[in-house]
Amino acid sequence: MGMLDHWHPVLKSGEVRRKPVAVTIAGQPLAVFRTASGGLGAVADACPHRKLKLSAGTVVGDRLRCAYHGWSYDTAGNGESPGTPKMSACTTSFDIREDHGLIWVKTRGSQATFPDVSMPGYLPICTLIHTVPAPLELTVDNFNEIEHSATVHRTFGYDLARMHEVTVRYEPTETTVRVVNAGPSKRFNWLYAWYFGAYPGDLFHDDWTVHFSPIYNVVDHWWTSPDGTRQGMIRWRLYIFFVPVDAATTKVVSITYAHSRYPGPAGALRLVRRQFRKELDAELTADVVLLRHLSSHDTSIEGMKLSRFDKSLGLTRERIRTIYRGESALPLPLATV
Numbered sequence: 001m002g003m004l005d006h007w008h009p010v011l012k013s014g015e016v017r018r019k020p021v022a023v024t025i026a027g028q029p030l031a032v033f034r035t036a037s038g039g040l041g042a043v044a045d046a047c048p049h050r051k052l053k054l055s056a057g058t059v060v061g062d063r064l065r066c067a068y069h070g071w072s073y074d075t076a077g078n079g080e081s082p083g084t085p086k087m088s089a090c091t092t093s094f095d096i097r098e099d100h101g102l103i104w105v106k107t108r109g110s111q112a113t114f115p116d117v118s119m120p121g122y123l124p125i126c127t128l129i130h131t132v133p134a135p136l137e138l139t140v141d142n143f144n145e146i147e148h149s150a151t152v153h154r155t156f157g158y159d160l161a162r163m164h165e166v167t168v169r170y171e172p173t174e175t176t177v178r179v180v181n182a183g184p185s186k187r188f189n190w191l192y193a194w195y196f197g198a199y200p201g202d203l204f205h206d207d208w209t210v211h212f213s214p215i216y217n218v219v220d221h222w223w224t225s226p227d228g229t230r231q232g233m234i235r236w237r238l239y240i241f242f243v244p245v246d247a248a249t250t251k252v253v254s255i256t257y258a259h260s261r262y263p264g265p266a267g268a269l270r271l272v273r274r275q276f277r278k279e280l281d282a283e284l285t286a287d288v289v290l291l292r293h294l295s296s297h298d299t300s301i302e303g304m305k306l307s308r309f310d311k312s313l314g315l316t317r318e319r320i321r322t323i324y325r326g327e328s329a330l331p332l333p334l335a336t337v
């Protein structure tokens, strides 16, 4: 399969209202629109006539009408020209669906499986989209090692002074890469310590699995006492999708859930949902800001001095190349978008 053959989350549902919206996935510009009857369409963002962007058009009934000469297209890409009614003027359309508050697209008819992002027993906290000024592989790298958590993050991660105590285990399969880490948590403010039930010296656990159709991490975070006998009060589950826009830009789409052991409906998580959303936004924004400072957008790992935390970089690159990009498993120069 090629990159566009996988289901990608491209927009939040609320971003597509009466006007078409322009998005780009893997260098392919799309016009996403919602028809008057509520159906969704995604078509190549270039009118077959004289190549005006269809995202500059308007939705009229169940069709997207081009702003230039009024040719219009339904959600399957079937075109009509008012001036030449007998002419066939179809455009490329994409499969599209709405799920978990997001709009997802893929190549029409491709065999990709839709990712399961449900989490029974957990409360949805937020869905966020961040735009990272870095290529796909370098963005995925950032979310696949935990060493940076000590310096970049303020809540989720490890104590820099005790980073050497953090254990890391890799469990790759042909189609996934699992990374399991545990070690002394970083200290955070007293309010979080109390609410999370996580105190100085406790262990922070993170356990994630990377999937490659599309590329996404399923991440679990929780805390325990150093001997593992006392569990923290809150557990987190994040689904983090990586959507290449072009060779230098990647969107990170995250769906976050939490589970609480406090009594009451949803373990009182609704009371803190707004604060948790702010916290997650800040943590993800910290990654975005950091990645602005990459000295190179070369995606090869050749020439990097990698640490024991970086074994996942090679494992994920191989699967990105073969499963996501559909390239040969033989060693080839790493392609960019």
Ligand code: FES
Binding pocket: 047, 048, 049, 050, 051, 052, 066, 067, 068, 069, 070, 071
């Ligand atoms: S360019 Fe779209 S109708 Fe002419």
Ligand SMILES: [Fe+2]
Binding pocket: 142, 143, 148, 149, 152, 153, 287
């Ligand atoms: Fe990070």
